[in-house]
Amino acid sequence: MSNIAGKAYAMNAVTPMRWYTAWWNRLFFWIAHKRPATTAGLVTLSLIHYARWVIVMPHQFPKLSSDQPQEDVKYAYMIFFSNFNGSWNQYVDSFSSAIPGGLNLFWFGSIKYPKSVPMLPFHRYITSNQIWTDYYYNAYPMASSNDVKSAKKVKDSLLAFIGDSQKAAPEEFMQKYNRLLIDLQHDISQMGPNPVVSLSASAVERNLRKEGVERKELSD
Amino acid sequence: MTTRVDLDDVQGNVVKAYARYGLVVARYVFFHVDVPVAGRKFVADIVPLVTLGTPWKDLSKTPRVGTNIGFTYEGLRHLDTPEVTLHGFPEAFSMGMKARRQIIGDTGPSLYHRWDPVWNNQDDNKQHVHIMVTIDGKEEKDLDSRYQEIQRILAANPGVSQLVGHRGAGGDNLPYQPAAALLSTKDNLGYPGGKEHFGYSDGITTTFFEGCGEDPNLVIGGGKPTGGDPRTPAGWAPLAAGEFILGHPDEAFEYPEAPGPPLFSRNGTFIAYRKLHQNVGSFHSYLDEEGARFPDGKEALAAKFAGRWRNGAPLVSFPTEESANRFVAELAPLQVKVWTQSATPQEKTRFAELSLQLVAFDYRDDTSGARCPFGSHMRRTNPRSALQFGKTNAFAVPGALSNRRRILRRGLPYGQVDDPTRDDGDHGVIMLIVNADLSRQFEFVQQQWMNYGNDFGLANDPDPLLGNHGTNEGRLGGGRMTIEGDVVTNKPPYFCNHMPTFVETRGGDYFFVPSLTCLRTIALGIIDPT
Amino acid sequence: MANKSGNAYALTVLCPILRGVPSDSPAGNSGQTYTTLLRNVLQTLHVNEESPMAKVPNTYLCRFWVLSDVPYQGKPAFLEHLKSDYLVFSSNFHGELEPYLAGMWKALQEDVLAILWHCVGHEAVRDAKSFIEYVKKCQVTTTFFFNGSTDEPLVEQLKNLYLKQEFSRFAFENQGKSASELQEAFRGFVQRTQPTNLDGPTWAPGAYHLDRVEGASK
Numbered sequence: 001m002s003n004i005a006g007k008a009y010a011m012n013a014v015t016p017m018r019w020y021t022a023w024w025n026r027l028f029f030w031i032a033h034k035r036p037a038t039t040a041g042l043v044t045l046s047l048i049h050y051a052r053w054v055i056v057m058p059h060q061f062p063k064l065s066s067d068q069p070q071e072d073v074k075y076a077y078m079i080f081f082s083n084f085n086g087s088w089n090q091y092v093d094s095f096s097s098a099i100p101g102g103l104n105l106f107w108f109g110s111i112k113y114p115k116s117v118p119m120l121p122f123h124r125y126i127t128s129n130q131i132w133t134d135y136y137y138n139a140y141p142m143a144s145s146n147d148v149k150s151a152k153k154v155k156d157s158l159l160a161f162i163g164d165s166q167k168a169a170p171e172e173f174m175q176k177y178n179r180l181l182i183d184l185q186h187d188i189s190q191m192g193p194n195p196v197v198s199l200s201a202s203a204v205e206r207n208l209r210k211e212g213v214e215r216k217e218l219s220d
Numbered sequence: 221m222t223t224r225v226d227l228d229d230v231q232g233n234v235v236k237a238y239a240r241y242g243l244v245v246a247r248y249v250f251f252h253v254d255v256p257v258a259g260r261k262f263v264a265d266i267v268p269l270v271t272l273g274t275p276w277k278d279l280s281k282t283p284r285v286g287t288n289i290g291f292t293y294e295g296l297r298h299l300d301t302p303e304v305t306l307h308g309f310p311e312a313f314s315m316g317m318k319a320r321r322q323i324i325g326d327t328g329p330s331l332y333h334r335w336d337p338v339w340n341n342q343d344d345n346k347q348h349v350h351i352m353v354t355i356d357g358k359e360e361k362d363l364d365s366r367y368q369e370i371q372r373i374l375a376a377n378p379g380v381s382q383l384v385g386h387r388g389a390g391g392d393n394l395p396y397q398p399a400a401a402l403l404s405t406k407d408n409l410g411y412p413g414g415k416e417h418f419g420y421s422d423g424i425t426t427t428f429f430e431g432c433g434e435d436p437n438l439v440i441g442g443g444k445p446t447g448g449d450p451r452t453p454a455g456w457a458p459l460a461a462g463e464f465i466l467g468h469p470d471e472a473f474e475y476p477e478a479p480g481p482p483l484f485s486r487n488g489t490f491i492a493y494r495k496l497h498q499n500v501g502s503f504h505s506y507l508d509e510e511g512a513r514f515p516d517g518k519e520a521l522a523a524k525f526a527g528r529w530r531n532g533a534p535l536v537s538f539p540t541e542e543s544a545n546r547f548v549a550e551l552a553p554l555q556v557k558v559w560t561q562s563a564t565p566q567e568k569t570r571f572a573e574l575s576l577q578l579v580a581f582d583y584r585d586d587t588s589g590a591r592c593p594f595g596s597h598m599r600r601t602n603p604r605s606a607l608q609f610g611k612t613n614a615f616a617v618p619g620a621l622s623n624r625r626r627i628l629r630r631g632l633p634y635g636q637v638d639d640p641t642r643d644d645g646d647h648g649v650i651m652l653i654v655n656a657d658l659s660r661q662f663e664f665v666q667q668q669w670m671n672y673g674n675d676f677g678l679a680n681d682p683d684p685l686l687g688n689h690g691t692n693e694g695r696l697g698g699g700r701m702t703i704e705g706d707v708v709t710n711k712p713p714y715f716c717n718h719m720p721t722f723v724e725t726r727g728g729d730y731f732f733v734p735s736l737t738c739l740r741t742i743a744l745g746i747i748d749p750t
Numbered sequence: 751m752a753n754k755s756g757n758a759y760a761l762t763v764l765c766p767i768l769r770g771v772p773s774d775s776p777a778g779n780s781g782q783t784y785t786t787l788l789r790n791v792l793q794t795l796h797v798n799e800e801s802p803m804a805k806v807p808n809t810y811l812c813r814f815w816v817l818s819d820v821p822y823q824g825k826p827a828f829l830e831h832l833k834s835d836y837l838v839f840s841s842n843f844h845g846e847l848e849p850y851l852a853g854m855w856k857a858l859q860e861d862v863l864a865i866l867w868h869c870v871g872h873e874a875v876r877d878a879k880s881f882i883e884y885v886k887k888c889q890v891t892t893t894f895f896f897n898g899s900t901d902e903p904l905v906e907q908l909k910n911l912y913l914k915q916e917f918s919r920f921a922f923e924n925q926g927k928s929a930s931e932l933q934e935a936f937r938g939f940v941q942r943t944q945p946t947n948l949d950g951p952t953w954a955p956g957a958y959h960l961d962r963v964e965g966a967s968k
Contacts, residue, residue, distance in 0.1 A: 005797070006958050007674075010813050012838075014821055029894035033752070039896060044614035045621075046677075048898035049811055050842040052760045055893045061764060061832070062888045064871035068766050069833040077820055078893075079762070081840045083811045085674060090664060096472065098620035106894075112823045118474035129821045134792040135814040137803040139904055141958040143911050144674045148899050151910035154917055158945055170929035177932060178712035181921060182705045185713040186594065188918040189679035189702065191911070192960060195672045196322040208797050513926065700922060715922045 002204045003133045004087070006141020007194040008049060010133040011082040013126050015110035016075035022055050025078070025109040029053060032105070041099035047091065049145045051082040053106060078110060085144040087197040088130075092123045142191045150187040157184055223461045223468050225273075225431030229487045229735045230465060232271035233288040233354060233630055234654055235432050239423060241282045243356040244401035244414070246632050247363050248493070248650060249370065250338060250383045251351040253298040256745075258379025259350070260299055263289070264743035265373040266353065269366070272736060275433035285366045286356040289739065290491055290731030292316060295350030299742055304749040308479025309732070312658040313490060316347045317729045324663055325671040325688045330725035336495065337392060338385030339727040349383060352493060352731050354652075367396070387726070389635065389646045397495065399632035399650045416633050417498045417647045418685075418722070419522070421532035425579050425602070427628050430458040431468070437572075441579025444471075444619045444626075445605040447612065450582040464628055465489050466656055471623045476656040481749045487735030492653040492662045494728035495634075496686075499643040502720045510716055514703075517541065521716075524703045525684040527598025535592040537581050550574060582606070589704035594676045597685045600669045602626070607675065621675070627661050628654035648726070658730055678702075689721040697721055753892045756901035757844055758810070760892040763885055764817070765837040765869040785835045788868040789816055795861075797956075804956035805857040808850060808904045812841035814865075837869060844903045851882045908953040909945075915953075916943050 003010045017025065032038040042048060055078050061071040084091065095103060096119040103116035114121040140148065161180045165173050196202045227235060238246075253259035271286040291299070293314045297306060312320060318332050318339065326332065332340060342348045353370060357363040374382055386394040401414035416422045428434060428442030439456045448454035462470030466478040467486030478485035511518025519541050523529040527536075533544035554571040557563035563571065583599065583606040586592055592599055599606060605618035612618065630653075635646035655661035668674070671688050673681035682688060682699060689699030699719030705711040734742065741747050753760050768784040779787055792814045795802060803809050817836040822829050843850050855862060855878040862881065866872040875884050900907060920939050924932055944950035 005811075008811060010811075012813075012815055012840075014817065016820060016823065016827065026893055029752075033894060040611065041614045041616075042896060042898065044609060044611045046898065048896065050758065050760065050899060051896040052762065052840070052892045053894045054762045054890055056764070056890050060890060061834075061836070062766055062890070064766055064869075064884075064887060068769075068870045071833055073820060073830050073832065074828055075820070075830065079838070081762070081813070083842065084898075086668070089659075090668070093472070093624045093660060094621050097617070097624060098615040100616050111827045117472060119472035120474055120477065131815055131817065133813045133815050134789055135795050137797075137801050137809065137812050137956065139804070139810055139955045140908065140911055140953065141798060141956070142953075142960075144679070145899050146674055146677050147679055147911065147914070148907055150677065150679075151907070151914040152900050152902065154914040155906075155910040155945065158913060158917060162940060162945065168933075170933050173933045173936075174929040177936070178705075178710070181712045182707050182710070184917075184921075185702055185704050186589070186677050187914065188921050189673055189677075189681040190700065190918050191915055192680040193958065195325075195667050197667075199322060202322060715925050717922045717925075 002201055002208075003136065004194075004197070004201045004205070005136040005138035007085050007144045007147075008083045008136075008138045008141065009085070009087055009197075010136045011080070011084065011088055011126075012131045012133060013080040013129045014131060015078050015080070015107065015113065015129050017055075017078060017109040017111060019058055019074070019076045021109035022057060022076035022078075025106075026055055028105055028108075029055075038102065038105070041102050045094065045098055046146055046149075047084045047086060047094070047144075049083040049085075049148070051084070052080075054079045054081070075111070078107075080106075083138075085146075087201075088127070090197060092126075093119055096122055142193060147191050154184055154187050223430045225433075225461050225465060225468060226487060227273035227275065227431070227433045229737055230273035230489075231288045231733050231735070232273050232286055233356070233491075233652070234465065234489050234628070234733060235273040235434070236276070236286075237423065237426060237628075237630055238286050238356040239401055239414070239632060240426075241276060241279070242358050243282075243284075243286055244403065244632070245357050245360060245363055246399040246650070247355045247367055248397040248399065249353045249355065249367070249395070250349045251353070251374075252348055252381050252383055253295060253350045253379065254381060255379025256298060256300045258377045259295075260743050260745050262351075262373060262377040262380045263299070263739060265376065266370070267736070267739050267743060269369065270736065270739065273433065284358045284362040286354075287366055287370075288354045288733065290352045290354075290493075290733040291742075292347045292349055292351075292729050292731055294347035296732065296742075298350055300745055301742070302747055302749055305479045305481070305484055305747055308485075308749075310477065310657070310659060312663060313730050313732065317492060317494075318347075320663065324666045325682075326725045328688055329691050329721045330688060335725070335727040336385055336387045336397075338383050339729070341383065341385060347729060349729055351380075352729075387646065397634065397650060399634040402633050402636075414633070416649055417500050417635075417637055418503050419530045420526055420528065421530065422633075422649075423629070424528070424532055427464075427626055428456075428458055429461050429464055431461045432458075440576060441581070444617075444623045445582055447605070447618045450584075450604075451576070451580045455580070455582070459623065459626055462656060463624070463626055463661070464654055464656055470656065478656075481747070484734075484738050484741065484747055484749070486737070488738055489654055489656055489733050490658050491630075491731045491733050492651075492655075492658060492728065493631075493731060494651045494653070495648065495726045496651055497648040497724045497726045499720065499722050499724065500637050500645065500647055501639075501641045501643040503722045504640050506719060506722075514714055515711075521703075524593050524596060525701070527592050527596035532578060534578065534581055534598070535596070536583060536586050537577060539591045547574070547577070584610075588707065590706040590708070593701070593703050595673060595678050595681055595684065595701050597683055600676065600683050601665060603676075625661055625665050625669075626655075627665065630654060648723075654733075684716070684719060684722075686723050687721075689719050691721070752895060753847075755895045755897035757903075758895075758897050758899075758901035759841075759843050759845065759847060759850065760895040761839070761841045761843065761847065761850070761885075762890050762892055763837075763839040763888045764890055765839070765866070765888045766871075767816070767835040767837055767868055768870055769834060784868040785816060785818065788837060788865065791865060791868075792816075798958045799954050799956040801956045802858050802861045804954070806843075806850075807853045807857070808844040809955070810842045810844065810899070810904060810907070812839070812843070814839055834870070837865070844901060847886075848882055851885055852878045855881045904955065905948045905952070908955060909948050909950075912952045913943060913945055 100116040443456040461468040514521040529544040531548040538544040582604040607621040689697040697720030701716040703714040705713040
């Protein structure tokens, strides 16, 4: 069971909250949805592929048969899922330093949430409520969120360039090509495997790999 | 935030870059403890020699020699440090640097089997190096005199042995690692930092933290960015002391994690000691070949790798070779005058103005990297507020992504270049990296910013100078770098391909550098975490 | 709709797991609960390009985990328990829910049934339609979905990544060529990489090797 698939880390956290606080929390999420400036920090951090918050009210746990007992919990539960780049241990500092207000907005209602600053109590709270992923799939383990976004820009620019330079004579072609390069200069670094963020994760990855598949890396 | 640091309890090498005070030669000596009682007595005998962090206000009366001491995890264990205390150390420290090689990229050309023998002398896969004693001095004779004192202490404590096996010009079995600043008179901006073997001026920025006891003006360029004008004091604030010294509030507004009892770790810190060999031949040959093709020439290419011209001028403020040379042509002679105390008041003022330009900048006017590449060494190791990528309202503070990743650099170059066309001479840098949290600071920078590029939008690109570019096969390595063009002048980007590995690790480990109080308790064997 | 951000969909599913020990356990596993057996299935699924999820069209990133109980925060918080365990499936994909689930059923019918065998009400799942109904009964609404990436079809994301990697190589290798040499080389690049052909050379879903990402998909 690893939270890691290539460059992505799967964080799952479950936190309880009072059902009436859950209503306020949902309102704040709704505001965040309507007001993009709320997530400007997250966007600039650029570490996340996709993340979601799911508030499950006490009566909302799926019941599919009469044999299955009805849940009678009193708290609502917020389930947080994130796919981000780097490990939680490595990047908790970046989240806590860069967007403490945003983190507080999303978790304020969770029971015993200690605020996002200082970092250690926040780190402990999330980690103690973290549930490890049993199976994680990433369609592009060699691509970070930056890489995926950058790749779209490369494709779009390439297609525009191809269309624009089709009939160009060589000199004009070269000029347009150079402008394309300037436009894409921050989008053409090569991708490769993730750095080894933890020795236990790397050991799990080795064990899961099929026989005979060698990882092209600089290791002993 | 105001923090009071008891500098007379902190070891001197933590708060002072000794080279700035004229202590420009060093010896790094390593010991193994066979008998705990002897080890503790050895420590007790060293304590009176330990240089403390108390500021040296009178520059005419600075000591001629500095001495400091640090311990690996196994070293602390061999001195009978209690289990509870040992378990309070973070995993990075207890594993030791060699075991962390996958994380920090000491693989391929930097793999431990090529390290100096002193680091490979292990029977049972545990650290063999226990104690590091560093001696810094003004001249060789100062070093030697202190070294002889330590030899006498060693002789008096037969349960401690000195480890040999440092590689140097004299062979593979030197009893200590020597180091010395490269001081030359030609555009020697760096004194007291001097040059390093690739020809770059080094040791220009001083990381500045609250309570460090250094000249308050060094906060400019050395502290953390506030968002104000970086050319003025308003642009900078001191970093929290707890980023570099345990027991003090850090940038996350709390005490950094530390082993107990509190008196054990307070005022102590961690140092990563790394011997970094420089492939001088590969560097010069790559620079010559690629520099001949690079439109702005060889010096400009060297500048793009580092973020500074080799004479020390920062690219972001001096984008052309001509402007950089003009700047240093005025600065260097003034520097000599100031250091030889023959400058007029006017000259001193002008010197101060110019020196400021070396460090008082950020990247706000270079958001496209046209001047200083995103991937250059300086921009990677100390991004200032550049990781906002121009969005000044996105993060809680401008340095949110870099304030917790700062380190203090200590250490000196070692060896000399006899033949600049060869890689295999004895030449490199002894790097001592001071930080309160090895994995959050040193290891993070090493892994995410030196050997990877995602935080800069550069996918997997490593640092051009320090990155692991794989093994050199006929000097064709796997390293690459994009040097940004300029949309304003229509200059296209330039691509450097097949960069070989220029810097290789040849040894090192992680050391705990205790406070004076802690040293005494170690010596007496009275640490009690109950 | 909170489950969507543009064309990206955030599917969150909680399938209640059957309680107790199955009477018809797989050989060698008698006495183990449905939850334990399910965990074993999840943890031994193949990874990367061999993953069954690589066959489900438009899956960006997805995960499985088991919610065994709710976390206790310590006094004065209540101590309470869930009566059942839940299989949590969270998927980020491109497009609408029903086509996605239909695609999953089509590609992975056996794997789906093997997993759902552990869950309440699985007998009702016989075909794509009943599978979709089942999932919808187990679906919980996403309260807030943050899309930090793009919302294009997966095949486009993969083709984009392929082009980024290939163009990066091209740019480095063709520096310094004359204008006509460059133009010629670029024509070759376009012919080889076929930028508008999503079925052409591209990255395979789930591939995690420099020498395994290229190659025709499907």
